[in-house]
C-alpha cells in the first residue's frame with residue numbers, strides 16, 4: 483500500500499462507469515476532491531441525477547464502450563456486470579491510468595479509503611480490502627474523536643506557519659505540545675489556544 487492524496491483534479495478526465503450506489507459513493511469522493519467526473523451508465527441514482535442537473539458531473543446515458551477510457555487520468559469501474567468491469571480493466575491495461583475496479587481490486591491499481599474530512603484535515607482508513615465495513619466503522623470512530631476543534635487547530639497552525647518556521651525545532655515542539663495538551667484537556671475555543679504565546 484502506498485497512500486497519496488490527489489490534488490488539482492478539476493482539469494483531469496475522471497471516468498466512472500456505472501450509476502448505482504457504489505458509483506455514487508466514488509463520484510461523491512471525486513466531486514469533493516474537485517473533479518467534474520464523466521459518469522457512463524444507462525441509469526443513475528437520484529443523487530447522481532441531482533449532480534447531473536447541477537453540472538457537477540457529465541452523464542453519458544449509455545452502456546460502456548471500448549474507448550471510453552481513452553485519455554483518462556482516472557477510471558472507476560463500478561457496474562454490477564463482472565464482464566463489463568473486466569473489459570474496462572482490459573482497456574486500461576498497460577496505460578498510465580489510475581484504475582479502481584470496485585468488484586476486483588486486483589485488476590486495478592488503486593483502492594479507495596474511508597474518509598473523515600475536517601476542514602483541511604483528512605483522515606483516511608484502509609483495510610487493504612480485508613474489510614471495507616471495518617474501515618467504515620473506524621472512519622466513524624475517527625469522526626467522533628477528531629471533531630471541529632481539530633479543523634480550528636489546523637487553521638491556527640496554518641496561519642502561524644511562517645512564524646513557526648523561525649523557531650528552533652525544540653521551541654516548535656514545545657509549542658505543539660502545549661497546543662495539543664490544551665486540546666486534550668478541554669474542548670477548546672479559539673481563545674483557549676495559546677496563539678499569543680509566539
Ligand SMILES: C[C@@]1(CC(=O)O)c2cc3[nH]c(cc4nc(cc5[nH]c(cc(n2)[C@H]1CCC(=O)O)[C@@](C)(CC(=O)O)[C@@H]5CCC(=O)O)C(CC(=O)O)=C4CCC(=O)O)c(CCC(=O)O)c3CC(=O)O
Pocket residue numbers: 507508511582583584585586587592593594595596597607608609610611612613614615616617618621
Ligand atoms: C477493495 C475495495 C475496492 C474499492 O472500492 O476501492 C472495496 C471492495 C469491496 N467492497 C465491498 C463491500 C462493501 N464496501 C463497503 C463500503 C466501502 N468500501 C470502500 C472501499 C473498498 N471496497 C476498497 C477496500 C477498502 C478497505 O478495505 O478499506 C470504502 C471504504 C470507500 C468507498 O467505497 O468510497 C467504503 C466505506 C466508505 C465509508 O463509509 O466511509 C461496504 C459497507 C457499506 O456499504 O456500508 C460493503 C459491504 C460490507 C463489507 O463487505 O465489508 C465488496 C463486496 C461486494 C459484494 O459483495 O458484491 C468489495 C469487493 C471485494 O471485496 O472484492
Ligand SMILES: NC(=O)C1=CN([C@@H]2O[C@H](COP(=O)(O)OP(=O)(O)OC[C@H]3O[C@@H](n4cnc5c(N)ncnc54)[C@H](O)[C@@H]3O)[C@@H](O)[C@H]2O)C=CC1
Pocket residue numbers: 499500501502503504505522523524525526527544545546560561562563566583584585614
Ligand atoms: N467497492 C465497493 O465499495 C463495493 C463494490 N461492490 C461491487 O460493485 C458493484 C456495483 O454495486 P452497486 O452500485 O450496488 O450496483 P447497482 O446494481 O446498484 O448499480 C449498477 C449500475 O451499473 C450500471 N450498469 C450496468 N451495466 C452497465 C454497462 N454495461 N455500462 C455502464 N453501466 C452499467 C447500471 O445501470 C447501474 O447503474 C456490485 O456488483 C459489487 O460487486 C458492492 C459493494 C461495495
